Amino acid sequence: xxxxxxxxPPGAYTGGSIRNLPMVTWDSARTQILSRVxxxxxxxxxxxxxxxxxxxxxxxxxxxxxxxxxxxxxxxETLENTTAQNAVDLAxxxxxxxxxxxxxxxxxxxxxxxxLGLDYTTFKTGPxxxxxxxxxxxxxxxxxxxxxxxxVALSKTVTGTDDQRVSVVVGRIQExxxxxxxxxxxxxxxxxxxxxxxxxxxxxELGWGTRSGNTTVYNEWASKSATVTTGATxxxxxxxxxxxxxxxxxxxxxxxxxDTAAPPKSPxxxxxxxxxxxxxxxxxxxxxxxSFAINSLAAADLSSPPVVGTGWSLYRLNPVAVAQPAxxxxxxxxxxxxxxxxxxVAVPDLGRGEVQIEKAGWYAITTAYAxxxxxxxxRVGLWTAPAPGGTWSLSRVGARTASDSAPLGVVSSxxxxxxxxxxxxxxxxxxxxxxxxNNGFVGTATYFDGALLSY
Numbered sequence: 001x002x003x004x005x006x007x008x009p010p011g012a013y014t015g016g017s018i019r020n021l022p023m024v025t026w027d028s029a030r031t032q033i034l035s036r037v038x039x040x041x042x043x044x045x046x047x048x049x050x051x052x053x054x055x056x057x058x059x060x061x062x063x064x065x066x067x068x069x070x071x072x073x074x075x076x077e078t079l080e081n082t083t084a085q086n087a088v089d090l091a092x093x094x095x096x097x098x099x100x101x102x103x104x105x106x107x108x109x110x111x112x113x114x115x116l117g118l119d120y121t122t123f124k125t126g127p128x129x130x131x132x133x134x135x136x137x138x139x140x141x142x143x144x145x146x147x148x149x150x151x152v153a154l155s156k157t158v159t160g161t162d163d164q165r166v167s168v169v170v171g172r173i174q175e176x177x178x179x180x181x182x183x184x185x186x187x188x189x190x191x192x193x194x195x196x197x198x199x200x201x202x203x204x205e206l207g208w209g210t211r212s213g214n215t216t217v218y219n220e221w222a223s224k225s226a227t228v229t230t231g232a233t234x235x236x237x238x239x240x241x242x243x244x245x246x247x248x249x250x251x252x253x254x255x256x257x258x259d260t261a262a263p264p265k266s267p268x269x270x271x272x273x274x275x276x277x278x279x280x281x282x283x284x285x286x287x288x289x290x291s292f293a294i295n296s297l298a299a300a301d302l303s304s305p306p307v308v309g310t311g312w313s314l315y316r317l318n319p320v321a322v323a324q325p326a327x328x329x330x331x332x333x334x335x336x337x338x339x340x341x342x343x344x345v346a347v348p349d350l351g352r353g354e355v356q357i358e359k360a361g362w363y364a365i366t367t368a369y370a371x372x373x374x375x376x377x378x379r380v381g382l383w384t385a386p387a388p389g390g391t392w393s394l395s396r397v398g399a400r401t402a403s404d405s406a407p408l409g410v411v412s413s414x415x416x417x418x419x420x421x422x423x424x425x426x427x428x429x430x431x432x433x434x435x436x437x438n439n440g441f442v443g444t445a446t447y448f449d450g451a452l453l454s455y
Contacts, residue, residue, distance in 0.1 A: 104301025118389040120153040137171035139293035145281040152278035160305035167235040171293035176201040179291040182278030208266040224253040310344030311451035321372035321440030330432040360425040361454040368416030372440030380417035381432035
């Protein structure tokens with residue numbers, strides 16, 4: 001616009017064509033927009049790169065931490081295993097030293113195999129799985145346990161005296177707050193009576209037990225709080241009627257069985273010198289718990305046996321005849337009913353005269369049977385097996401008594417023979433016979449004796 005005098009103010013619009021304005025097109029707008037978007041994405045890319053770097057650093061740190069944790073766990077497991085192995089070695093050494101001091105039994109087993117084996121007799125209570133050996137430790141199989149129960153394993157080796165020291169080194173800890181590992185001492189070979197220690201992670205119990213049928217019953221005498229970890233050595237000492245439980249050599253709990261007011265609960269004697277261990281599974285109805293695994297078992301006499309040397313004497317006292325079928329066989333069950341002097345051997349089956357050899361060597365063996373009726377053509381046999389439960393074979397035969405062709409009236413009412421045989425460590429020897437007709441063996445002239453000749 002102009003003023004009335006047609007003066008035009010500076011900067012006033014003077015007209016003209018719109019074509020003189022800068023051209024605005026879609027292409028230019030698109031270029032500007034894309035430029036800004038590209039710049040924005042460039043920023044995002046930079047941020048993403050930074051985020052990736054941070055993520056990588058975090059991942060690397062996590063990996064390092066995991067590696068460190070794995071190394072720490074491996075170191076802890078190595079230390080734990082080393083501690084346990086040292087304890088195993090120490091327990092074995094203590095057993096050997098005790099035996100050297102007393103002249104008695106020295107036993108140790110570190111379970112360096114894939115199965116428990118035939119040197120143990122097992123007793124199961126409840127619907128639980130069997131004992132298995134995993135990485136040199138014995139435990140219940142964690143598969144197949146349906147309810148609370150336990151398995152006890154008794155060694156077929158026995159101590160030479162009533163005074164015993166039995167130790168276990170506990171292995172994997174598992175869930176041992178509610179389930180107990182067992183140590184068994186002063187046991188009958190069939191577990192009918194025994195004394196036990198129950199070992200938990202936080203306490204130890206001492207008591208006496210019985211077994212009837214398929215059920216083992218535990219009766220507590222005393223308990224005490226104690227910290228038990230993998231590699232700990234737990235020991236039960238039985239001297240006279242006093243029992244003590246020690247953890248790593250420190251007395252935890254003790255008890256004396258019987259006094260003037262209460263008769264003893266657990267018998268003592270030659271028939272109660274077995275020992276062993278056990279593992280438990282405990283079911284709450286919702287959760288299952290397993291006891292410690294057992295890393296090793298060791299045992300030794302705490303007093304000197306009345307017998308020196310190595311050998312045995314099994315015999316029959318009962319005058320009632322034990323039926324023996326005709327043929328070439330081992331003696332029938334329940335033939336022998338007493339153990340006399342015995343040292344350095346185990347007796348897995350007294351009735352059939354089975355003796356397990358603990359020291360290899362040459363043995364002098366004598367066997368005799370008193371017959372319930374006269375017989376002709378009878379003889380003694382000596383049978384051997386590589387281990388308890390192994391395959392038996394006839395190793396030696398003695399001279400026959402008068403044959404069927406002997407003069408009338410020449411018959412025998414007893415038969416006997418002596419042998420010299422080399423027996424391997426762990427092998428089993430037992431007496432046998434040949435009878436042409438059914439007969440019976442009676443006491444007291446029926447016996448099976450042996451002695452180690454070589455040293």
